[in-house]
Amino acid sequence: MGEQPERSFIEKARRAQIVDAAVETIAARGFAKASLAQIAERAGISKGVISYHFAGKDELIELVVEQVYERIGAFVGPRMEEQKEREGGGGWLRVYIQSVAEYMAGHRVQLTALGEIFGNFRKGDGAPRYDVVTSESLYVALEEGFREGQERGDFRPFDVRTMAVSLQSGIDAMFAYWSAYPEHDLAAHARELADLFEHATRAEGRPAEARPTADHRPREH
Amino acid sequence: MGEQPERSFIEKARRAQIVDAAVETIAARGFAKASLAQIAERAGISKGVISYHFAGKDELIELVVEQVYERIGAFVGPRMEEQKEREGGGGWLRVYIQSVAEYMAGHRVQLTALGEIFGNFRKGDGAPRYDVVTSESLYVALEEGFREGQERGDFRPFDVRTMAVSLQSGIDAMFAYWSAYPEHDLAAHARELADLFEHATRAEGRPAEARPTADHRPREH
DNA sequence: CCATTTTCTGACCGGTCGGCCAAAATTTAA
DNA sequence: TTAAATTTTGGCCGACCGGTCAGAAAATGG
Numbered sequence A, B: 001m002g003e004q005p006e007r008s009f010i011e012k013a014r015r016a017q018i019v020d021a022a023v024e025t026i027a028a029r030g031f032a033k034a035s036l037a038q039i040a041e042r043a044g045i046s047k048g049v050i051s052y053h054f055a056g057k058d059e060l061i062e063l064v065v066e067q068v069y070e071r072i073g074a075f076v077g078p079r080m081e082e083q084k085e086r087e088g089g090g091g092w093l094r095v096y097i098q099s100v101a102e103y104m105a106g107h108r109v110q111l112t113a114l115g116e117i118f119g120n121f122r123k124g125d126g127a128p129r130y131d132v133v134t135s136e137s138l139y140v141a142l143e144e145g146f147r148e149g150q151e152r153g154d155f156r157p158f159d160v161r162t163m164a165v166s167l168q169s170g171i172d173a174m175f176a177y178w179s180a181y182p183e184h185d186l187a188a189h190a191r192e193l194a195d196l197f198e199h200a201t202r203a204e205g206r207p208a209e210a211r212p213t214a215d216h217r218p219r220e221h
Numbered sequence C: 001c002c003a004t005t006t007t008c009t010g011a012c013c014g015g016t017c018g019g020c021c022a023a024a025a026t027t028t029a030a
Numbered sequence D: 001t002t003a004a005a006t007t008t009t010g011g012c013c014g015a016c017c018g019g020t021c022a023g024a025a026a027a028t029g030g
Helices: A007-027 A036-043 A047-053 A058-087 A091-105 A107-118 A133-151 A162-182 A186-200 B009-028 B036-043 B049-052 B058-086 B090-108 B106-121 B132-152 B160-180 B186-201
Strands: none
Touching: A007 A036, A007 A047, A007 A058, A007 A107, A036 A047, A036 B160, A047 A186, A047 B186, A058 A091, A058 A107, A091 A107, A091 A162, A107 A162, A107 B106, A133 A162, A133 B160, A162 A186, A162 B132, A162 B186, A186 B160, A186 B186, B009 B036, B009 B058, B009 B106, B036 B049, B058 B090, B058 B106, B090 B106, B090 B160, B090 B186, B106 B160, B132 B160, B160 B186
């Protein structure tokens, strides 16, 4: 239980520095080319330092994932809480989508690295280290929200797992698209995505409250 | 212009054999571990044969992608054509989703390999070989369908690019989820996804034609 | 100041990669 | 049958990988 890592000042600083360098390197060069040598070079240290402070590359990568997860959760979580207290309906869906989009906009490199890791990091046996199974807790949380909305009558009947998986995929795709087209209007995409899932989920004959009509002109890329 | 590859019988057979072995190896071991040595072993030939028949690994991988794309297009395309002739409304959306799902069900290995390649294959400079930009022509085709539906009044106004990107991401996620949970009911997921996008796209006050109510009980994994 | 511990360096290890090639095997054609 | 062309083999190359290690350097503390 209560292990005490007993990290020295230097230890903590180095670990943070190396994690940051790993994020930057993975985002910039891709997971496959983010070798310990590359990460060390970006951090301005010798390769052996990484081995000295981390048990191995896997521990380093998993720390990166944990860090990004924590930070995005710390951003989105409170906004969801506040929304649920303010208005109990299905509005949390829009808040969720737009909060994530807002975080993306300000932390592009972090999210890029996370995507690289999710797509490419594998265990020794070749199986993906992170896959849809990893997202189970996220799916469960979304399902809970959907089920509440259905019981309240805000949402139509639908399979909550399919809806959760599709929603998360739409958010991931929003990031991937913005990543490929940096001039893409992320906020507008988030609004459209919220509209999409509002229409997809809401009960029949129960129109969403009026919203200013969006501008649907095509964009150039 | 008009190059004549002038492939001998052996040449064509070997190339096909090697492409097949590549598909199987990539699907089974992941892109990163699908080395030329592994592919050659699965094909029962020497490693050098691949180098002899292909300019390099890149050419081989790109051939795999082309082959899978052609085959899925040959499966889905005619079904879309037939649907559009039979009934001009927004029903193509459901046909598209379910056709792709049906193809997935019968060609799991192919699609798994394609996913691996899309996620991991990179150019010399480290940039992804295939990204959302690659899907541009697919997006354009979907947008065309959405725009027609909007003009006809079947669909509500929405940004067609966001809808196309989200739809395709939902289909990709459906495959990924089924891939992680093989006992997952792919056909049911496809039906739910079609419902989702039918609700998301259809014009206000224009309910979809009656459908037998689906069974929305949760599934176990 | 010096002894001890912590931290860092750069060379090195075994392993895998894609690609190359001389020589052997096989097929084709005269 | 035999000479030429095609195909295949299996070993080899240089490059890079993650990880290790002895010893140098730096920090710590009595």
